[in-house]
Amino acid sequence: MDNKKILVVDDEEAICRLMELVFDNTGHTVLAVYNGADAVGAVKKEHFDIVFLDIIMKGMNGLETMEEIKKISPETQVVIITGNITDNVITEKAIKGADWLFYKPFDIKNIIDYVEKL
Amino acid sequence: MKLDNKEAIIAVLKNDMDIRLWITIVAVFLCVVLMFFGINIVPIRLVIITVMVITCYILMQAIIKFDIVNISWKYIFNVMDLLMITYAIDSTGGYKSPLFLMLFTMPLAEATMHDDKKLVIFTWVLPCIGYPLYIFIFNIKNITAEDIGIVIVRTMFLVMMGAISYYYQKLISYEKEKVMKANEEIKKTNQSLEKLVEKRTQELKNTQYQLIQSAKMAAIGQLASGAAHELNNPMTVILGHAQILLRGINDKGIRTSLQQIEEQTYRCKKIIKHLLGFARQQTLQTQQLNINDVITKAIELASLQLRMKDIEIISKLDNNVLMVKGDSSLLEQVIQQLLVNAYQAITGEGKIIITTCKDKDGTVKIEVEDNGAGIDGTDVLKVFDPFFTTKEIGSGTGLGLFVAYSIIEKHGGKIRAESEGKGKGARLIINLPETSEQ
Numbered sequence: 152m153d154n155k156k157i158l159v160v161d162d163e164e165a166i167c168r169l170m171e172l173v174f175d176n177t178g179h180t181v182l183a184v185y186n187g188a189d190a191v192g193a194v195k196k197e198h199f200d201i202v203f204l205d206i207i208m209k210g211m212n213g214l215e216t217m218e219e220i221k222k223i224s225p226e227t228q229v230v231i232i233t234g235n236i237t238d239n240v241i242t243e244k245a246i247k248g249a250d251w252l253f254y255k256p257f258d259i260k261n262i263i264d265y266v267e268k269l
Numbered sequence: 270m271k272l273d274n275k276e277a278i279i280a281v282l283k284n285d286m287d288i289r290l291w292i293t294i295v296a297v298f299l300c301v302v303l304m305f306f307g308i309n310i311v312p313i314r315l316v317i318i319t320v321m322v323i324t325c326y327i328l329m330q331a332i333i334k335f336d337i338v339n340i341s342w343k344y345i346f347n348v349m350d351l352l353m354i355t356y357a358i359d360s361t362g363g364y365k366s367p368l369f370l371m372l373f374t375m376p377l378a379e380a381t382m383h384d385d386k387k388l389v390i391f392t393w394v395l396p397c398i399g400y401p402l403y404i405f406i407f408n409i410k411n412i413t414a415e416d417i418g419i420v421i422v423r424t425m426f427l428v429m430m431g432a433i434s435y436y437y438q439k440l441i442s443y444e445k446e447k448v449m450k451a452n453e454e455i456k457k458t459n460q461s462l463e464k465l466v467e468k469r470t471q472e473l474k475n476t477q478y479q480l481i482q483s484a485k486m487a488a489i490g491q492l493a494s495g496a497a498h499e500l501n502n503p504m505t506v507i508l509g510h511a512q513i514l515l516r517g518i519n520d521k522g523i524r525t526s527l528q529q530i531e532e533q534t535y536r537c538k539k540i541i542k543h544l545l546g547f548a549r550q551q552t553l554q555t556q557q558l559n560i561n562d563v564i565t566k567a568i569e570l571a572s573l574q575l576r577m578k579d580i581e582i583i584s585k586l587d588n589n590v591l592m593v594k595g596d597s598s599l600l601e602q603v604i605q606q607l608l609v610n611a612y613q614a615i616t617g618e619g620k621i622i623i624t625t626c627k628d629k630d631g632t633v634k635i636e637v638e639d640n641g642a643g644i645d646g647t648d649v650l651k652v653f654d655p656f657f658t659t660k661e662i663g664s665g666t667g668l669g670l671f672v673a674y675s676i677i678e679k680h681g682g683k684i685r686a687e688s689e690g691k692g693k694g695a696r697l698i699i700n701l702p703e704t705s706e707q
Contacts, residue, residue: 163502169509176513207498234501234541256505256538259512 155266156198159183160190160216161205161232166255170203173259179266187211191219194227201228201266206245214245221248228269232257282327287346289378294323315360322353343385347392350375354396355403364404364416369423372396376434380441389438393431397424479683482653486675489655497541504541508534540668554596557704560625560633561586563597567604568623571612580615582608585624591633594704595680603673603684607637607697610669614641614695632682632700644688644695652686677701 157179159170167183174181182199184190188211190202202220206213217229231245234255246252253262300316303309326349351372358366375392379385401424404412412420511530518524568582593600604623611621621639628634642659644652651657653674658667670686677684682701688694 163506165506166502169506169513172513173509176516234498234505255501256508256534259509 155179155200155269157181157266158190158193158199158202160185160187160202160208160213162186162208163205166205166232169259170262173262174266177263177266187213187216187219190216191223194220194223198224199227201230201269203230203232203262204245204249206231206233206242212241212245214241214248217245217248230265287378287382289350289374290323290326293319297323311357312360315357318356319353322349343379343388344391347375347379347388347395351395351399355399358400358403359407363407364412364420369400372400372427373430376431377437380434380438386435386438386442389435393428393435397427397431400424400427478650482674483678485654486678490675493655500537500541504534504537508538554598555594556597558593558595558597558600560591560593560600560635560701563600564604564623564625564635567601567608570601571605571608579617580612580619580621583620583622585622587625587627589627591625591627592704593633593680593701595701596676599676600680603676603699604635604637606669606673610697611637611639611641611695614639614643616641627703628700630700631703633703635699635701636696638694638696640694642695643691643693644686645691646688649686649688653684 157170157174159167159181161167161170161183162185164185167185171181171183182193184193186208190204191211193199194202202217204213204217204220208216211219213231213233217231220227220229228250229248230251230253231249232253232255233242233245251265253265297316297319300310304313304316326346354368354371354375357371358364358368361368375396376389379388379392401420404420508531511527511534515524515527515531518527564584564586568584572582608621608623615621619640621637624634624636624638626634648657648659653670655671656667657671674684677699680701682699684697684699687696687698
């Protein structure tokens with residue numbers, strides 16, 4: 152099993168802590184940030200295999216963040232994690248541009264399986 | 270109507286006495302009183318005969334009216350009236366008597382009091398024949414040629430009075446008929462106005478209810494959407510940590526508790542999904558749909574579950590093609606929800622009937638009827654409220670019909686529930702606008 156470098160972007164600190172705990176226990180490297188600007192900064196500094204990205208955030212939203220990440224590192228897998236399934240243009244576009252999607256609240260088993268299969 | 274003699278006579282005296290009789294009775298009474306003072310206005314035998322005639326009339330009317338003899342008492346009365354007047358004429362000078370004028374009262378009285386055409390003709394013809402007949406039979410020896418002329422003239426007056434009475438009765442009858450027709454028209458108009466008012470009031474009430482529901486739904490939708498978003502993150506954290514712990518803990522007791530946390534979080538997820546489903550603002554994936562196809566598919570999807578409870582589904586789908594514009598998956602979801610509700614309302618064996626047809630207002634009507642537990646009168650309007658449920662806590666979210674209502678409303682349609690009460694089954698009725706587009 153490859154050690155993957157994972158970036159988690161969510162303005163909810165508890166979600167970030169959870170994702171760190173999930174992937175620490177599975178042997179992958181995790182970095183958590185709380186906004187889009189920090190996420191873009193992190194991607195510029197180092198390569199990440201996967202970015203778990205929330206959509207609705209203050210400042211840069213998930214769609215803008217995803218577009219920037221794809222410009223910097225097109226091979227990085229962007230996975231949307233969101234609870235927002237209401238009619239929202241940003242959400243729809245983000246979902247269309249992303250590589251995968253998990254709706255909150257998600258099963259951590261599904262998240263782990265996805266990362267393992269990548 | 271069978272009455273004993275005494276009751277029959279009293280009934281006649283109360284209800285059926287002609288005004289001419291009362292006048293005659295008063296006149297006879299006055300004559301009798303004056304006789305005691307030695308004043309004889311008319312011969313005593315006339316008074317006696319009059320009393321006898323009145324008595325006979327009352328008795329005969331009682332016999333005819335309250336027994337089984339089928340003759341109109343009015344004809345007999347007029348014959349007796351004629352005989353009495355004839356006797357009065359005979360007692361007061363015969364063909365010279367001025368009392369022949371009383372013969373005028375017969376057709377006139379009938380024309381004004383009883384409004385019976387045949388009776389008016391009878392009382393017109395009777396004295397016109399009776400009077401000259403009486404004169405010629407009983408006074409032939411004394412009558413002169415001049416007197417014959419007077420009798421003829423008098424008879425012609427009788428004919429004219431009869432004719433006037435006849436046409437007067439016709440006029441009254443015509444006016445009465447006009448009034449009756451006008452009253453009937455007014456009554457009909459009143460009735461149709463009342464029906465229209467009732468219909469409009471009901472429509473207004475329905476519209477008012479729909480508006481209130483829509484406003485309620487919109488407010489709830491906003492609240493639900495906001496609450497759902499806010500709840501998703503904490504639920505993700507709770508579920509995630511419970512699952513992390515489950516992966517690392519073997520203790521049975523702790524695992525049971527963690528599994529409970531996991532289970533209840535899934536339950537919250539379901540409720541939030543429903544709430545968000547209701548609040549979803551995404552554009553409907555509309556297309557032309559044959560509603561019968563939608564229902565057939567929904568029944569197929571629900572049939573396995575329904576078989577578990579020995580419930581018969583009867584489809585009465587319209588033979589005509591009923592097209593609506595809508596989102597097929599959402600409409601299937603609604604029909605499935607109605608089927609599930611019907612299924613859950615039935616204990617043991619039961620029947621669910623699904624009908625489609627074109628309603629009177631041109632909309633496409635879908636009806637799902639069951640013979641299950643029914644809905645209480647006060648609850649019929651509440652079934653579409655969010656979280657309303659009559660099931661045990663934990664058996665349902667109470668959001669199924671709430672979401673169904675929203676979906677139908679988004680399709681421009683209406684949904685309502687009907688039930689005769691607890692234990693008498695229920696009907697869920699949907700009306701959707703028909704589309705004529707091809």
